[in-house]
Amino acid sequence: MIELEDLSKRYGDRLAVDHLSCTIRPGVVTGFLGPNGAGKSTTMRMMLDLDSPTGGTVRIDGKHYRQLHNPLRTVGALLDAKAVHGGRSAWNHLLCLARSNGIPRSRVGEVLDLVGLTPVARKRAKGFSLGMGQRLGIAAALLGDPRILMFDEPVNGLDPEGIHWIRTLMKSLAGQGRTVFVSSHLMSEMALTADHLIVIGQGRLLADTSMADFIARNARSFVLMRSPEQERLKDVLSGAGITAVPGASGALEVSGEDAAHLGELAARHRIVLHELSPQRASLEEAFMRLTAGSVEYHARTGTGG
Known part of the structure; x- marks a missing residue:
């Protein structure tokens, strides 16, 4: 478990992290979201004592990171996949980390096999593609078989198979109570x-909050209804106290009602429906709505003058 209590970080006049308090609990995958410049990377660096807080504290299983004995056995992190000596092979890079934290040599081969880098284990890291570098960084995070894992942009550079693999891996690790x-x-x-x-x-x-609650609170969901008797359908809905507003391509949009209930209502009045489809809000829509006032860098459309 990771606990942040009133955590702050100031760089000159800029407050990068502002009295942040939260708890990252075991057994679930916790996503960390925010616009560019929101303070995510700074927060993660403070968790690992790479940056010192201006105020507040971070506890990892009740301790500061610097107090952990052989920390890779407690916390595995991928913050920057390029943080590797390019002249070392993947094998030697992981072996150095293993020796510094009392991790058996056999574990190096295990994690290389897990991330799919066994065929290039003896090749120098400087020749790795972006995706291969990401896999090596993930292997380093897993090296100590830690209870806590932190990943910053873990799918960066991965192909579709790699993205599916890391997604499944993270869910599996959380399922183990990590x-x-x-x-x-x-x-x-x-x-x-x-x-x-x-x-x-x-x-x-x-x-x-949970993923489901976040989307429900910050984005709109509705049911799309389309019928050859659109005006009659609208009258029936209105008579039942249901508000329908014009939607795309002449369809009706109904918020706050269950699709099954709407379908049964139309059936009772013998109204033919060509479409009855729940439209679920997306995480992206919810995120954009919540963070609209917190975006630091705004791009413009068009090419400019």
Whole structure:
């Protein structure tokens, strides 16, 4: 478990992390979201004592990171896949980490096989592609078989098979009762991976809730209804106290009602439906709505003058 209590980090006049408090619990994949410049990377660096907080504290299983004996056995982290000596082979890079933390040499081969790098284990890391570098970083995070795992943009550079693999791996690790904390800008992937979300903007906590609750609270869901008797359908809905608004291509949009109930209502009045489809809000829509006021860098459409 990771506990953040009133955590703050200031760089000159800029408050990068602003009195952030939350708990990352074991047994679920917790997603860490926020716009660029929100303070995600700074927060993760403070968790690992790579940056010192201006205020507040971080505890990992009740201790500061610096107090952990052989920390790779407790916390495995991928923050920067390029943090490797390019002249070392994948095998030697992991072996150095293993020896520094009292990890058996046999574990090196195990994690290389797990991430699919056994065929290139003796090749120098400087020749690795972006995806291969990511796999090596993931292997380093898994090396100590830790109870807590932190990943910053873990799917960066991975092909579709690799993305599916890391998603399945993170869910499996959480299923074993481990703490899994992952930051990513890929909303579609986060929606498939995370069970719980922590969202920050401009260094402040915006949400700490389950994936389902986050989407339900911050985005609109509705039922799309289309019929050759559209006006009659609208009258029937209105008579039942249900508000329908015009939607795309002449369809009706109904919010706050169950699709099955709407279908049964139309059937009772012998109204033919050509479409009755629940439209679920996406994580991306919910995220954009919640963080609209916290975006630091705004791009413009068009090419400019």
